[in-house]
Amino acid sequence: MSERISLFLDKLEGNPESLLNRFSLAQAYFEDGDYDEAIVHLTICTNKRSDWMVASLLLGKALIESGQKKEACIPLRQTIVLARDQGHEDPEQEAALLLAECT
Numbered sequence: 001m002s003e004r005i006s007l008f009l010d011k012l013e014g015n016p017e018s019l020l021n022r023f024s025l026a027q028a029y030f031e032d033g034d035y036d037e038a039i040v041h042l043t044i045c046t047n048k049r050s051d052w053m054v055a056s057l058l059l060g061k062a063l064i065e066s067g068q069k070k071e072a073c074i075p076l077r078q079t080i081v082l083a084r085d086q087g088h089e090d091p092e093q094e095a096a097l098l099l100a101e102c103t
Contacts, residue, residue, distance in 0.1 A: 053082035
């Protein structure tokens with residue numbers, strides 16, 4: 001387990017309702033290649049904050065990396081909608097490219 005994962009596990013244990021700590025933990029898991037753990041935490045983040053574009057995009061990426069391309073379509077489509085609503089072209093394009101890989 002990486003130091004970064006340990007750090008955010010400790011922070012999350014101290015404040016389990018902190019979505020920012022949970023997202024940071026998910027990022028650390030993703031970077032460490034533990035996509036299943038990343039998916040668990042990103043799903044919590046996106047369920048609690050449906051407007052969190054970056055969490056939705058990372059969830060789609062984690063699902064793809066874990067071999068769940070079909071399941072990745074949902075958060076990737078959500079990312080596209082959120083990116084358009086929030087005026088973010090780069091995440092919209094990235095999500096569209098990833099979505100094309102999944103279909």
